[in-house]
Structures are given as C-alpha cells and as structure tokens.
Amino acid sequence: MIVGILGCGAIASIILNNFLSKDSGIDIKYFYDHDMEKAENLATISDGIAVLDIDDMIDNVDLVLEAASPISVEKFGLKVLKKGKNIIIMSIGALMDNKFRDRMIEAATNNDAKIFAPSGAIVGLDGIKAASIGKINRATLTTRKPPRSLGKLVDEEEILYEGKASEAVKMFPVNINVAAALSIACNLDVDVKIIVDPKVDKNVHEVIVEGDFGQFKTRTENLPCEVNPKTSMLAAYSAIKLLKSLNENFIMGT
Ligand SMILES: NC(=O)C1=CN([C@@H]2O[C@H](COP(=O)(O)OP(=O)(O)OC[C@H]3O[C@@H](n4cnc5c(N)ncnc54)[C@H](O)[C@@H]3O)[C@@H](O)[C@H]2O)C=CC1
Ligand SMILES: O=C([O-])CC(=O)C(=O)O
Numbered sequence: 506m507i508v509g510i511l512g513c514g515a516i517a518s519i520i521l522n523n524f525l526s527k528d529s530g531i532d533i534k535y536f537y538d539h540d541m542e543k544a545e546n547l548a549t550i551s552d553g554i555a556v557l558d559i560d561d562m563i564d565n566v567d568l569v570l571e572a573a574s575p576i577s578v579e580k581f582g583l584k585v586l587k588k589g590k591n592i593i594i595m596s597i598g599a600l601m602d603n604k605f606r607d608r609m610i611e612a613a614t615n616n617d618a619k620i621f622a623p624s625g626a627i628v629g630l631d632g633i634k635a636a637s638i639g640k641i642n643r644a645t646l647t648t649r650k651p652p653r654s655l656g657k658l659v660d661e662e663e664i665l666y667e668g669k670a671s672e673a674v675k676m677f678p679v680n681i682n683v684a685a686a687l688s689i690a691c692n693l694d695v696d697v698k699i700i701v702d703p704k705v706d707k708n709v710h711e712v713i714v715e716g717d718f719g720q721f722k723t724r725t726e727n728l729p730c731e732v733n734p735k736t737s738m739l740a741a742y743s744a745i746k747l748l749k750s751l752n753e754n755f756i757m758g759t
Contacts, residue, residue, distance in 0.1 A: 506752065509535035509562040511581060512573025513543040515733035516595055519741035520570065520748070521547055530752045535562040538573070563588050568751075570744065575599035575678050586612035586620070593621045593744060597685040598674035606689070623747045626737040627683045629712045629723040633690040634759040639717030644695040646670070646684050649702045649709040654734045655680060657701045666699040673697040680735050683710055708737045 510517045513536050524533050536544040536555045544555035556562045559581055563569060568591040571578055578599035585592045586609060600606045600622065613620050624630040633641070652659055655677075666673055670684035671694050684697045691714065708727040714720065727737030750756060 506531050506568060507535075507566045508533045508748070509537065509556075509566040509569050510547065511537050511559065511562075511569055511571045511577055512595075513538040513540075513547045514572065515730040515736050516572035516741045516744065517547060517570075518732070519730065519738070520572070520745055521551055523745045524748075525551060529749060531748055533570075535566055537562045559584075563590055566590060568593065568748075570748070571595055572744070575674070575682075579605065582609055583612050586616055586618045589616040589618050591619045591621065593623065593747060595623065595625065595682065595740065595744060596679075597622050597625065597682045597689070598678055599685075600689060601671050601674045601685045621747055621751075622686060622689070623740075623743040625683055625686055625743050626708065626725065626727055626740040627686065627710045627712055627723070628725050628739075629714065629721065630686060630690050631758045632721055632723075633687070633714055636714060636716050636718045636721075637690065637692065641691045641693060641714060641716035643713075643715045644687055644691045644693055645697075645713045646687055646695055647698045647700065647711040648681060648683065649700045649705055649711075650680070651705050651707070651729075651734070652701055652703055654708055654729055655699075655701045656735075659701055659703055662700055662702040662704065664698060664700050666697065668697065669694045670697050673699065687712060708735075 534553045536547045538544040548555035569585045570593045572595045575596040575598040670688040673681045688695045710725045712723045730736045
C-alpha cells in the first residue's frame with residue numbers, strides 16, 4: 506500500500522519513524538505540507554518524495570493520511586475521495602459539520618473509497634461502537650491539559666470551555682478533535698469541558714457514556730508529543746495501529 510502524508514508535523518514524524526526499515530507492506534512515500542521544508546525533511550529521512558502540488562501525491566497513492574488541520578480536511582478531503590483514494594483523518598473536528606461529513610461519505614461511496622477516523626487520543630471508542638447498537642443517552646468529555654499544551658500561562662486551574670462539542674471544535678480546532686470523535690461515534694453533540702491545569706503534565710481525557718448497555722467511564726493520561734505538546738503520543742499510535750490493521754487479516758476489537 507502506497508501512502509501519502511498530508512501535514513508533516515508531530516504525528517507524521519512519529520508515524521514515519523514507526524514504518525522506517527520495517528517490512529510492513531506499507532510504503533509511506535509522498536509528503537505534502539504547506540511548509541515545504543517540513544515535507545522535505547520527512548522525505549529526506551525516508552527516501553521519499555516531497556510534493557509542491559498535492560495532486561502529485563493523491564494521484565500516486567492508495568491512501569492519504571491527513572495529520573495537518575481541520576481546514577486541510579475541508580480543502581482536500583473531497584478531492585482525495587473523488588479520485589477514489591482512501592483517507593485517514595486525524596483532524597476529526599472537520600467532520601463535526603454534518604453537511605460536510607455527509608458530502609465526504611457520499612464522495613467515498615460514489616468512488617469506492619473509505620474514510621478512516623482513528624480513535625486518536627481517547628480510549629473507549631471500541632465500547633461506544635458496540636454501545637451504539639442500542640441507544641446512547643448521554644456522553645461527556647472532560648479534557649485537562651497542562652498550560653504548555655493549551656498555550657496558556659496560568660497559576661491555577663481554569664475552565665477554558667464548557668459547552669457542546671460542536672462549538673468546542675470551532676474554538677479549539679487543534680486541541681479537541683477527540684470531542685468530535687466521541688460525538689460522531691455516539692451520534693450526539695457531547696458535553697465538553699476543557700480545563701487548563703498547571704498541576705498536570707499529561708493530556709488527560711475523561712469520557713463518561715451512558716446508554717442501554719449501562720455506563721462506562723474511561724480516563725486517559727497521555728504523554729504529550731515532545732515537538733507538539735498539544736498532541737498526545739497515543740493519537741499517533743492509534744493512526745499507526747489503524748494503518749497496520751488495513752493489511753491484517755485478524756481484526757481485534759469493534
Ligand atoms: N484525533 C485526535 O485524537 C487528534 C488529532 N490531532 C490533530 O491532528 C492534526 C496533526 O497534529 P500534529 O501532527 O500534532 O500537528 P503539527 O502542528 O505538529 O503538524 C501539522 C502539520 O500540518 C501542516 N499543515 C497545517 N495545515 C495545513 C494545510 N492546510 N495544508 C498543508 N499543510 C498543513 C503544518 O505546517 C504542520 O507541519 C491536527 O489537526 C491535530 O489537531 C492531534 C491530536 C489528537
Ligand atoms: O492529543 C490530544 O490529547 C487531543 C488533541 O489534541 C485533540 O483531540 O485534538
């Protein structure tokens with residue numbers, strides 16, 4: 506499988522490192538970033554190809570892995586799918602807009618392509634997928650991040666946001682994609698609280714879901730990526746695992 510990466514930052518670097526010199530059947534070959542130097546850096550490490558024009562990447566790959574921004578999904582997502590190529594989307598916040606999500610799904614359906622949205626930095630999506638067979642009544646997300654992850658300077662914990670996921674992804678587009686993942690999986694606009702807390706050094710996500718199945722609560726204490734503390738290591742790992750699973754014959758979990 507030939508893969509192209511859209512967005513050559515923290516997540517892309519971790520993914521690439523995991524696939525270097527391993528015979529996985531997955532060839533991460535093309536790199537695109539609006540900062541060409543970043544694309545060139547990753548291309549150099551992996552003996553790949555940095556492209557100036559994203560079409561030169563899309564035309565030559567089986568799958569595009571987006572790790573850039575919600576805006577990049579809006580800009581290039583339909584183009585990828587209309588060319589019949591699969592896409593893995595990290596910036597899931599872009600898919601909170603129901604109309605855009607429907608257009609993406611329609612493009613995928615009409616062009617025999619697939620959209621993959623990894624579980625990212627939260628745990629519990631496996632359970633939510635199973636739970637969604639029944640009715641899900643309520644879901645909440647409380648995200649607690651250190652000041653450097655949220656670009657804030659505070660001495661005491663502070664609630665930065667309390668409200669629905671649909672607004673949260675607009676106000677914090679590169680910090681709360683997990684709220685979109687949760688909402689889409691639950692088919693609810695979930696209640697979100699974002700707290701900046703100088704007492705924590707991890708990105709902590711607590712999820713509570715209630716429905717016909719009963720109730721569960723998950724808590725993830727994520728180590729932030731060194732180069733981009735907004736982003737948790739687990740998010741990059743989830744994309745790596747998803748990519749690998751596309752070539753596997755045994756699928757574990759929902
Ligand atoms: N689903 C999840 O659980 C998570 C999702 N994310 C999201 O994944 C994305 C990537 O995260 P990181 O690698 O940490 O970000 P990063 O900031 O380290 O890297 C993003 C790269 O994409 C490039 N880029 C941004 N917009 C672009 C555009 N419109 N066209 C071309 N290149 C563009 C930037 O120049 C940068 O090199 C972000 O949107 C982030 O919010 C991050 C963590 C968890
Ligand atoms: O990586 C994380 O902890 C969560 C995050 O940034 C996001 O959901 O956008």
